[in-house]
Amino acid sequence: MLKTKNRGAFPIWVLNLERSRDRRQYMEKQLTELGWHFEIVQAVDGNCLTTEERKAYSAWQAIKTVKRTLTPGEIGCALSHAKFWVRMVAENIEEALILEDDVVLTPDLMRVLERRHQLPADWELINFKTDVAKFPFGSPIYTNYRVCHFQDDANRTCAYFINHKGAKKLCTHVYPIRLAADGLTGRTSITKLVSYGVDPDLVTLADFPSMIKRPGKRQGVRHWWHKLYASWNKRAVATT
Numbered sequence: 001m002l003k004t005k006n007r008g009a010f011p012i013w014v015l016n017l018e019r020s021r022d023r024r025q026y027m028e029k030q031l032t033e034l035g036w037h038f039e040i041v042q043a044v045d046g047n048c049l050t051t052e053e054r055k056a057y058s059a060w061q062a063i064k065t066v067k068r069t070l071t072p073g074e075i076g077c078a079l080s081h082a083k084f085w086v087r088m089v090a091e092n093i094e095e096a097l098i099l100e101d102d103v104v105l106t107p108d109l110m111r112v113l114e115r116r117h118q119l120p121a122d123w124e125l126i127n128f129k130t131d132v133a134k135f136p137f138g139s140p141i142y143t144n145y146r147v148c149h150f151q152d153d154a155n156r157t158c159a160y161f162i163n164h165k166g167a168k169k170l171c172t173h174v175y176p177i178r179l180a181a182d183g184l185t186g187r188t189s190i191t192k193l194v195s196y197g198v199d200p201d202l203v204t205l206a207d208f209p210s211m212i213k214r215p216g217k218r219q220g221v222r223h224w225w226h227k228l229y230a231s232w233n234k235r236a237v238a239t240t
Helices: 021-034 051-055 059-066 072-090 107-114 164-174 181-185 224-238
Strands: 012-016 039-042 095-100 125-127 134-136 146-150 159-163 195-199
Touching: 012 021, 012 072, 021 039, 039 072, 072 095, 072 164, 072 181, 134 195, 159 164, 164 181
Parallel strands: 012 039, 012 095, 125 195
Antiparallel strands: 095 159, 125 159, 134 146, 146 195
16 A cells, blocks of 8 residues: 655544454554554444533433434443544644544545545545535546535544534534534534545445444434433433
8 A cells, every 4th residue: 555644733533432452453454554643532432422422412402402212322432533623622623534443444535635635725624525416516526536626414423524614613513512513514504614536536445334323213312212312311401
């Protein structure tokens, strides 16, 4: 694999659950072979939330916003990404590449980021992997890679580049946790985040089973226990 160097120009943070050793080893191997400087950051485990982390989530606000409660995995993932954004603001970090631990990387990703001065001047977040339709525009940044708009709210937070201004906007809207991580980054109508993508995709998903169980039909707002939990959560927060 041909190496490319980020040379510490910006941090690369890799989100990983402590119990997911196979994913961590997979990412470490890739990044080491590419020659990128990186930091493995322990993700929040939605199945083992602390009291403080539970208080950061609002079930009734989730129901109000997306018509259902979030799964433990979604809560943990949202809290994990929120910590990145808070860190960027607190430490005045200008730019960062954030990766989840299930992506396949190529040297082209760094080559595009080395030419980030060619990105639109108003960019705040660049989503490198989403399932929604993309509309490329402008001249290529590198070879055939072009910046693109999204047809709809862009899902996925497995690989994105974010700047300080974007992190600050997300920090303003992230708490209480009521949306999945990509539910917030993709809803630019709420955050006013200026988000773009790159076409074609610069990363793909590795063949790992999902660590975030998405809700099925039986997890909808129609179930009485969701409403009961939301009511309890609201009262608990109000009395603390």
